[in-house]
Amino acid sequence: MPRKSDTTGDLERAIDAVTASYDGPEEINNLESAAMPNKRAVIDAFNHLKPAIYLGYYSKRSLNRCNLRYALSEQLYPAYEYLSLQIGRAVTYEQRAGRCPGRGPNFAHEAALGLLNDLPRLRRLLNQDAVAAYQNDPAARSVEEVVFSYPAMEAITAHRIAHELYLMGVPIIPRIISEYAHSRTGIDINPGASIGERFFIDHGTGVVIGETSVIGDDVKIYQGVTLGALSTTRAPCDNAGNLVKRHPTIEDRVTLYAGATILGGETVIGADSVIGGNVWLTRSVPPGSKIFGRARE
The missing domain is CATH 2.160.10.10 (Hexapeptide repeat proteins)
Structure with missing residues (x-):
């Protein structure tokens, strides 16, 4: 077994080699350009939007009309913060790369807020999707079972959110959301x-x-x-x-x-x-x- 000092030296040499690999022109380096969106933050935004859509399925507390607005605020405030920041970063990155023209300084705020304002309509669509799954699958025992356990519901939920952002002209973010659902469900729906x-x-x-x-x-x-x-x-x-x-x-x-x-x-x-x-x-x-x-x- 190598001594610790030998291991440290080997690790340092490996780190030097990886560092040197960033000196080349490879497209994946991305050191000098604007910061790209943070993938984890985009996923966090989705994971706040999903409970806001299906609040009764995700809440750890008993819900009623008195605390409903507060419980939704706990999800929608961070969803907005994550989304607006990451949309802004995505637009800035794309514009510096010569893509995504015509997005004004308020675009990120307007897109994130626009999605939140559209959630009531998306909830109606997703309710219809869940009922359709229950009605068309003899193995489904209830709509609740569909929402809780069917991978297709997660994929369709992600798509309906990602598609709205896609229609707004938001770059990168819709695809991160759709590919997150793809990796979890095996269902690949392009946000377009x-x-x-x-x-x-x-x-x-x-x-x-x-x-x-x-x-x-x-x-x-x-x-x-x-x-x-x-x-x-x-x-x-x-x-x-x-x-x-x-x-x-x-x-x-x-x-x-x-x-x-x-x-x-x-x-x-x-x-x-x-x-x-x-x-x-x-x-x-x-x-x-x-x-x-x-x-x-």
Whole structure:
């Protein structure tokens, strides 16, 4: 076993080597530029917003109308502080890198406050999502069980928050929130995806929903479904600077069974369609379609 003095010398040499590695031009160095957002602080913001949405599920005290506002303030004040600071840092960093123009000095405050003002609407949407999960999953015993334990509810909650920030033009922060949920649930929803009401993901593991996907109301998705692009080249923009649509549109009341892969920005799955397990689609199908893979002989 090496002596402690030898170990110290070895550690010092290792630290010297890592220090020297920052002398190169690598993109991950990021020493001279503006401070980037703090990932932990963004996650902390989300973890204050989530109890504010589902307060009765997370509170350690008995709640009533007398203490409800105080309990919400305990979550929303720190959520605002974390968010406004990290949004400001994200915008400053992006602007110094030549991106994210047109954000004024009050943008971070306005975006963070705008999200908090939108929470009542998001709560209504998420309530509908939880009820849809209960109604569509015979194994669910109650809405409470869905909120407490279903990974899809965490992923959808994160998405509805991240999507609002995305629509406001907040850089970096929405993706941190969505990837945090991805790492916890195995469900990958890009914050740019537009998702309608009463959205249900069953099981969830391996679901991928791309940035320009559009999903209607009352859509059900099972594990392993991919709503992807036909090309992996960098996303093009149109003359107005908007992203070209490269992911599919799923209309109302569509069911996508496990392992279905649907690709392409011009692909539309018509309302009331059912797409079977492991089906690969790169073309549109009309409303009411039933598409299943051929069984092996």
